[in-house]
Amino acid sequence: MALYSEKVMDHFRNPRNVGVIEDANAIGEVGNAKCGDIMKMYLKIENDIVTDVKFETFGCGSAIASSSMATELIKGQPLSEVRKLTNRAVSEALDGLPDYKMHCSVLAEEAIQAALEDYEKRTGVTV
Amino acid sequence: MIYADNAATTRMSETAIETMTSVMRNEWGNPSSLYSRGQTAKEIIEKAREDIAAVIGAEPREIYFTSGGSEADNQAIISAAELGRKKGKMHIISSAFEHHAVLHTLNKLEKEGFEITLLDVHENGVIVASEVEQAIRDDTCLVTIMYANNEIGTIQPIREIGEICRRKGVLFHTDAVQAMAHIPVNVALDNIDMLSSSAHKYHGPKGVGFLYAKKNIVLTNVIEGGAQERGKRAGTENVAGIAAMAAALKEGIDRMPENAAHMTAMRDRLIAGLREIPHSALNGCSRRRLPGNVNFCFEGIEGESLLLLLDDKGIEASSGSACTSGSLDPSHVLLAIGRVHDVAHGSLRLSIGEDITEEEVDYIISSVKEVVEYLRGFSPIWRDLMQGKREFIL
Ligand SMILES: Cc1ncc(COP(=O)(O)O)c(C=O)c1O
Ligand SMILES: [Zn+2]
Numbered sequence: 001m002a003l004y005s006e007k008v009m010d011h012f013r014n015p016r017n018v019g020v021i022e023d024a025n026a027i028g029e030v031g032n033a034k035c036g037d038i039m040k041m042y043l044k045i046e047n048d049i050v051t052d053v054k055f056e057t058f059g060c061g062s063a064i065a066s067s068s069m070a071t072e073l074i075k076g077q078p079l080s081e082v083r084k085l086t087n088r089a090v091s092e093a094l095d096g097l098p099d100y101k102m103h104c105s106v107l108a109e110e111a112i113q114a115a116l117e118d119y120e121k122r123t124g125v126t127v
Numbered sequence: 128m129i130y131a132d133n134a135a136t137t138r139m140s141e142t143a144i145e146t147m148t149s150v151m152r153n154e155w156g157n158p159s160s161l162y163s164r165g166q167t168a169k170e171i172i173e174k175a176r177e178d179i180a181a182v183i184g185a186e187p188r189e190i191y192f193t194s195g196g197s198e199a200d201n202q203a204i205i206s207a208a209e210l211g212r213k214k215g216k217m218h219i220i221s222s223a224f225e226h227h228a229v230l231h232t233l234n235k236l237e238k239e240g241f242e243i244t245l246l247d248v249h250e251n252g253v254i255v256a257s258e259v260e261q262a263i264r265d266d267t268c269l270v271t272i273m274y275a276n277n278e279i280g281t282i283q284p285i286r287e288i289g290e291i292c293r294r295k296g297v298l299f300h301t302d303a304v305q306a307m308a309h310i311p312v313n314v315a316l317d318n319i320d321m322l323s324s325s326a327h328k329y330h331g332p333k334g335v336g337f338l339y340a341k342k343n344i345v346l347t348n349v350i351e352g353g354a355q356e357r358g359k360r361a362g363t364e365n366v367a368g369i370a371a372m373a374a375a376l377k378e379g380i381d382r383m384p385e386n387a388a389h390m391t392a393m394r395d396r397l398i399a400g401l402r403e404i405p406h407s408a409l410n411g412c413s414r415r416r417l418p419g420n421v422n423f424c425f426e427g428i429e430g431e432s433l434l435l436l437l438d439d440k441g442i443e444a445s446s447g448s449a450c451t452s453g454s455l456d457p458s459h460v461l462l463a464i465g466r467v468h469d470v471a472h473g474s475l476r477l478s479i480g481e482d483i484t485e486e487e488v489d490y491i492i493s494s495v496k497e498v499v500e501y502l503r504g505f506s507p508i509w510r511d512l513m514q515g516k517r518e519f520i521l
Contacts, residue, residue: 012435018505033469033508036429036449036457040507056507060431060450101450 028114211268280420289318
């Protein structure tokens with residue numbers, strides 16, 4: 001028995017959308033070094049659509065996999081859909097996470113919602 | 128695979144496996160039975176008791192077999208506390224980085240009214256003997272300090288602490304689970320009243336260990352029932368496990384001089400190699416240290432992801448990060464030596480075995496360098512550190 005599902009390990013070993021978007025217009029950072037997981041999401045939003053997304057994560061295997069999966073789930077999506085992203089959707093897409101690791105998928109949800117708030121602040125638009 | 132987690136458990140030696148299987152197959156009697164099948168099993172246990180006593184400087188009747196290190200720690204501490212309670216002595220001295228088998232037992236006693244003093248283990252992870260002396264009061268009933276720490280491998284001044292306790296008339300227990308068969312341990316020379324040991328840390332089986340208690344000490348039962356172990360630990364004995372433990376211990380102590388020399392050289396090579404990683408630090412003193420222990424913190428990364436990627440490279444190790452412990456706090460040992468949360472999450476413990484080679488050490492060094500660099504490459508903390516938005520701690 002492995003600690004994580006195949007899907008989690010795949011996203012952990014080959015994380016999608018890693019890095020920084022220099023001209024991102026929505027950035028969300030959550031977590032803190034004290035608790036051991038930090039996620040930073042960079043979004044490029046054009047015409048209410050997430051045209052590009054990248055992430056940086058300091059954290060465990062499930063934090064990295066959750067970030068990666070979350071970016072895949074929102075890439076190309078309209079903001080109305082992105083707003084609805086939940087940690088449950090992230091963990092289900094990863095074929096589940098161990099109970100004590102659910103908080104890592106919660107961080108992915110929060111990082112994206114934080115980026116949307118940043119976008120609202122920058123543009124005055126309500127998502 | 129390179130197994131570098133010998134502090135968690137060790138592979139059983141061929142000697143231990145052969146002893147164990149032979150006893151299971153041939154000597155399966157109950158040692159309490161009076162017919163000869165039972166008495167033969169009894170002899171095996173008593174021979175193991177003599178062998179173990181001989182190699183640690185004790186008398187056979189001072190050895191009590193248990194289910195392992197945790198049980199031995201529990202029984203030693205509870206026994207000393209009960210003796211203290213009868214005399215109105217309800218103060219216990221220990222340290223902040225003991226194993227949870229000790230700390231949780233002390234927590235329980237604290238709720239019952241005992242007062243617990245946890246000594247500082249300082250930045251180098253070594254207790255100062257004179258601070259033990261200063262902490263001893265008229266109502267101190269026990270000092271319990273581990274022989275060597277399980278995470279950072281630092282070796283404590285046990286003989287000096289034992290001498291102080293003898294002089295002050297206070298019972299002294301040491302958790303020698305990590306030290307036994309790796310460095311010299313002798314209860315007579317080291318002035319030890321009680322000692323815990325666990326077979327699976329020296330190539331014996333899991334689920335068996337022993338408590339040494341000096342002959343005048345009256346133990347309190349943790350497990351009630353039959354009259355085994357001179358009435359102090361009930362339960363039909365793990366005959367095969369006990370025999371295998373004695374065989375493993377004897378073998379480990381026989382080979383200790385050469386093994387320790389080789390492992391110390393490999394350990395120091397590993398430490399020197401990992402020190403080349405920028406913004407890293409060795410945890411615990413580099414000299415007063417178990418021959419097989421290496422423990423580092425790397426700034427800007429988290430330990431679990433480090434372990435998973437090392438596993439992919441064929442290296443099995445462990446970490447004191449929160450995410451590997453299942454709690455939100457990183458290792459209490461790293462916090463006790465003053466590592467802040469931010470860097471304590473990025474720790475790596477490599478506990479090498481006797482048969483490690485130089486090539487393997489070099490492979491570990493290059494793999495850790497590669498993985499640390501890779502993880503830093505997309506760590507938001509590392510970016511902030513590099514851009515000067517956050518200050519380096521290491
Ligand atoms: C220092 C120390 N004490 C106690 C124990 C517990 O031993 P056991 O696993 O035999 O209960 C361990 C092992 O994890 C240890 O490293
Ligand atoms: Zn995590």
